[in-house]
Amino acid sequence: MPAASVETTRRAALGALAVTAALTAVGSRGEAQTAPKTFVLVHGTWHGGWCWRRVTDVLERKGHKVYAPSLTGVADRSHLLTRDVNLTTHANDVANLIKWEDLKDVVLVGHSSAGFVITQAAEQIGPQVGSIVYLDAFVPQVGDSLISLANPGPRKALEEAVARGDLVAKPVPAAAFNVNEKDRAWVDAKCTPHPLAAVVEKVTAASAYEKIARKTYIRATGFKSPVFDETLAKMKAMPGWKTYEVASGHDVMVDRPDQLADILLEVA
Structure with a gap:
């Protein structure tokens, strides 16, 4: 050659x-x-793991691992309801899932009253959480309970239920959360009574979540809540927080699953 x-x-x-x-x-x-990222999605009062199905499908199609457990006493675990099921029980539900599955660098998401749950759970599994997300949720401090932070209408109903010695708080209609009309009947059919002890018990520790590297607050602007408006304003001014506003009813995971999944991936 x-x-x-x-x-x-x-x-x-x-x-x-x-x-x-x-x-x-x-x-x-x-x-x-x-x-691939690992997401643990925690539902709020009266809901269950079922409410995350659309978001779970989106994230799993993209190759991520997703856990969306139902808390003790509601939805597919409603048969476990007793008077002893409280906030501590629900925080342990989440913490033990993360411990037993050996999950690391978790994106921990809490919707609505699950802000209490993830705040309390973070005291046990904070180092395993890389990103914490409060989705139209309460961000409680020590001594707070859901019944103390709830809007006036729901608070009155909860206080009356406690005064009667009820076991559970009955679901409110999906319309009250401004769920889109097409899905209201489905959400109403799925919601179950919520353990009343879980909304009465006060937060005993609330510092571990502040040490998590990535912190996010998402506000659903289609749901009226002075408490959440105040929380959004506070987090906008807090260093280390990202904030988002979504044109949606309170159940963002039902109304805007694709947009929510995009945000979760962005903050992961």
Whole structure:
């Protein structure tokens, strides 16, 4: 073979190797950027793991791992309801899931009253949580309970239930949360009574969540709540917090699952 042809062949081979190496490097960087994340999604009062199904489907299609447990005493675990089921029980539900599944760098999301649950659970599993998200949720301090922070209407109903010695707080209609009309009948059919002890028990510790590296507050602007408006304003002014506003009813995971999934991936 002539020397020129040999040199041309050698250069072509080296060029091909360089292209392959570059593509491999890009692929590796791409995989690092889209590495699977682990999400633990915690529902609020009267709901269950079922309410996250649409968000779970979106995240799992993208290759992520998702856990959406129902808390003790509600939904598919309603058969476990007793007077002893309280906030501590629910915080343990979440903490033990993370412990027993050996989950790391978790994106922990709490909707509505689950702000209490994830705040209390973080005291046990804070180091395993890389990102904590309060979704149209309460962000309680020590001594707070759901019954103390609730809006006036719901608070009165809860106080009356406590005064009667009721076991549970009965569900309110989905329309009260401004769930989109198409899904209201489905949400109403799925909601179950909520253990009253879980809304009465006060938070005993609330500092671990503040140490989590990524903190997010998402406000559903289609749901009227002075408490959540005040919380959003507070978090906007707090260093280390990201805030989002979504044009949705209170059940963002039902009304805007794709948008919510995008936000969760952004803050993961």
